[in-house]
Amino acid sequence: MKIVVAIKQVPSRDSQLKINAAGKWIEDADLSYEINEPDAYALESALQLREKASGEVVVICAGPAGASQTIREALAKGADRAIHVETDAFEVSDPLALGRIMAKALEAEQPDLVMTGLQSDDLGYGQTGVILAEVMGLPHATLIMSMELDGNTLTVKRELEDGWFQNVEIPLPALLTIQSGATKLRYATLMGIKKAKTKEVKKLPAAELAVSAAQVIHLDRIYMPGKTKKSVVFDGPAKESAAKLVEKLRFEVRVI
Amino acid sequence: MSGILAVLEQRGGVLHKMALEALAAAQQLGSELDLPVCATVLGGGGDALAGYKLDKVLVVENELLNEYTPDGYTLALKQLIAAQAPSFVLFPHTYQVRDFAPKLATAMGRVLVSDVIGHRVDNGTLVLVRQLFQGKINADIRFEGEPPYFASVQAGAFRADKLVAGSAPVEKFSVELSAAQIRTKPKELFRESQRAVDLTAADIIVSVGRGIKEADNIHIVQKLADAFGGELAASRPICDNGWLPMERQVGSSGQTVAPKMYVAVGISGAIQHLVGMKGSKTIVAINKDPEAPIFEVADYGIVGDLFEVVPALIEELNKAKG
Numbered sequence: 001m002k003i004v005v006a007i008k009q010v011p012s013r014d015s016q017l018k019i020n021a022a023g024k025w026i027e028d029a030d031l032s033y034e035i036n037e038p039d040a041y042a043l044e045s046a047l048q049l050r051e052k053a054s055g056e057v058v059v060i061c062a063g064p065a066g067a068s069q070t071i072r073e074a075l076a077k078g079a080d081r082a083i084h085v086e087t088d089a090f091e092v093s094d095p096l097a098l099g100r101i102m103a104k105a106l107e108a109e110q111p112d113l114v115m116t117g118l119q120s121d122d123l124g125y126g127q128t129g130v131i132l133a134e135v136m137g138l139p140h141a142t143l144i145m146s147m148e149l150d151g152n153t154l155t156v157k158r159e160l161e162d163g164w165f166q167n168v169e170i171p172l173p174a175l176l177t178i179q180s181g182a183t184k185l186r187y188a189t190l191m192g193i194k195k196a197k198t199k200e201v202k203k204l205p206a207a208e209l210a211v212s213a214a215q216v217i218h219l220d221r222i223y224m225p226g227k228t229k230k231s232v233v234f235d236g237p238a239k240e241s242a243a244k245l246v247e248k249l250r251f252e253v254r255v256i
Numbered sequence: 257m258s259g260i261l262a263v264l265e266q267r268g269g270v271l272h273k274m275a276l277e278a279l280a281a282a283q284q285l286g287s288e289l290d291l292p293v294c295a296t297v298l299g300g301g302g303d304a305l306a307g308y309k310l311d312k313v314l315v316v317e318n319e320l321l322n323e324y325t326p327d328g329y330t331l332a333l334k335q336l337i338a339a340q341a342p343s344f345v346l347f348p349h350t351y352q353v354r355d356f357a358p359k360l361a362t363a364m365g366r367v368l369v370s371d372v373i374g375h376r377v378d379n380g381t382l383v384l385v386r387q388l389f390q391g392k393i394n395a396d397i398r399f400e401g402e403p404p405y406f407a408s409v410q411a412g413a414f415r416a417d418k419l420v421a422g423s424a425p426v427e428k429f430s431v432e433l434s435a436a437q438i439r440t441k442p443k444e445l446f447r448e449s450q451r452a453v454d455l456t457a458a459d460i461i462v463s464v465g466r467g468i469k470e471a472d473n474i475h476i477v478q479k480l481a482d483a484f485g486g487e488l489a490a491s492r493p494i495c496d497n498g499w500l501p502m503e504r505q506v507g508s509s510g511q512t513v514a515p516k517m518y519v520a521v522g523i524s525g526a527i528q529h530l531v532g533m534k535g536s537k538t539i540v541a542i543n544k545d546p547e548a549p550i551f552e553v554a555d556y557g558i559v560g561d562l563f564e565v566v567p568a569l570i571e572e573l574n575k576a577k578g
């Protein structure tokens with residue numbers, strides 16, 4: 001069974017973000033990066049499935065040169081090989097263009113199963129997986145917590161709203177978008193890190209994939225959101241702030 | 257038609273709570289852009305829409321749409337949109353919409369602007385606002401190229417109480433579908449377990465997020481909840497990690513609460529968390545990052561390290577109680 005996992009490198013969760021001079025993207029020179037959280041779960045699910053069904057796990061990542069760090073980590077955790085679609089991060093801010101680029105990069109692979117995270121922490125479209133499925137002509141299911149393989153059919157557990165779930169049967173080849181949290185993530189072992197150095201990383205410049213990147217939405221500008229409420233915020237020493245807050249809660253809010 | 261088409265969601269003939277907000281969005285944009293507004297819902301529930309001010313309600317009935325599938329919905333809506341030729345297609349940003357709307361837009365060579373939280377009309381063109389970086393940054397987006405333009409609206413972005421009543425003609429639209437085109441097979445819906453705690457009944461909720469760092473630290477926030485006489489709740493990562501049971505999770509995939517006071521400790525304020533607690537009467541946030549989006553909805557906040565602030569707060573509370 002050949003499983004492809006789409007992983008994205010995103011700024012670390014604790015990053016202090018600043019908007020660049022053009023107002024189009026963030027200042028990304030000094031940021032530290034990590035794998036997008038649900039993508040780590042997608043990779044974990046793929047590795048677990050490979051352990052049961054045998055086969056191969058291939059990761060695909062579209063991003064700048066610095067993304068190779070996240071790719072190496074995925075290889076160290078156990079992915080067999082990688083495809084690095086080399087792009088400038090901003091170039092692929094259109095999810096349809098990205099879907100087309102990734103589909104093209106995967107043309108030769110003929111995977112049985114493609115997994116993506118359900119949403120990226122930076123652009124947060126929550127769409128790339130579904131778009132990729134449509135471009136590749138695959139059936140899909142989103143917000144997947146777990147899966148069971150039976151012959152050529154997967155039974156997947158979808159998360160719905162308000163604590164509801166649903167099982168769905170989906171024939172292979174297929175695409176799933178994975179929700180965070182359903183399983184425990186593994187760490188890379190020392191052995192894994194060593195082995196990763198010998199694994200294949202195929203580099204494909206996005207420009208050479210020659211897809212029509214029809215820009216059908218346009219990002220005008222980005223900015224810090226304004227406050228929607230008038231809030232009273234204390235930022236002094238903890239003890240002082242605590243005392244001031246308690247006073248407010250007693251005499252203004254009257255909850256104490 | 258060159259108008260606005262609102263594609264709404266129902267289950268068992270009952271409209272989804274976010275459907276009426278999307279309908280309100282359609283009406284509002286319709287009046288701002290001077291466009292006629294129609295609404296549709298697949299698989300039943302169309303009659304519920306006839307009481308609103310709309311050009312028409314389009315009812316798409318086909319037994320293959322009785323159960324939701326992304327293939328069925330995409331194929332049906334593609335036919336409807338081709339026939340009606342709306343300029344804008346609006347959806348509520350529900351889990352079901354996340355599942356099929358990007359596929360539908362792709363099938364029509366378009367990009368869905370997902371998760372819209374605001375809008376404005378700039379010289380006759382629509383500018384949509386959506387969040388980046390889990391709510392830390394906003395982006396203004398415009399459509400390019402030819403319509404139809406697709407967008408989904410986040411909970412709370414438009415208000416259902418602004419809906420304008422009226423009486424709309426209901427029209428049937430038939431679609432060509434065959435069972436072989438539907439590749440996935442949906443099974444029964446289920447819930448994991450009975451909920452033992454009812455967070456919705458609590459007057460005060462103290463909620464803990466990933467800022468707490470380790471399971472062993474949860475007790476610090478439990479103590480704060482006790483000092484307030486409130487219930488303990490959490491953001492998703494805390495429940496994912498198994499540090500607290502899922503029944504204590506607040507947010508779009510957990511519970512929706514509206515207590516008198518909601519205290520968010522070490523929670524960043526991602527939209528999926530906010531939709532579950534935004535209706536709280538008073539919101540208090542404790543976070544070390546002054547830019548954390550939770551402060552955008554907070555009435556009161558403390559910027560600081562929760563490991564210092566929470567114990568200080570417990571002490572002050574005990575003092576106040578005498």
Ligand SMILES: Cc1cc2nc3c(=O)[nH]c(=O)nc-3n(C[C@H](O)[C@H](O)[C@H](O)COP(=O)(O)OP(=O)(O)OC[C@H]3O[C@@H](n4cnc5c(N)ncnc54)[C@H](O)[C@@H]3O)c2cc1C
Binds near residue numbers: 464508
């Ligand atoms: C489809 C979908 C459904 C989802 N459903 C839900 C849901 O139901 N509920 C939910 O909560 N989330 C949900 N999420 C996840 C959501 O997007 C966020 O990832 C999540 O809410 C983040 O949780 P958090 O704020 O605890 O963690 P983080 O975003 O990691 O934030 C931690 C915060 O703690 C602060 N902090 C760190 N250290 C300290 C310290 N020492 N003192 C004070 N502050 C500190 C940081 O500044 C930061 O703001 C969902 C996501 C998706 C895509």
Ligand SMILES: Nc1ncnc2c1ncn2[C@@H]1O[C@H](COP(=O)(O)O)[C@@H](O)[C@H]1O
Binds near residue numbers: 008036092115120121
């Ligand atoms: N540049 C990228 N490279 C690889 N995978 C990506 C990339 N962008 C998005 N994805 C995948 O698509 C998912 C959804 O992303 P998004 O549609 O941006 O929310 C992510 O969780 C990744 O699995």
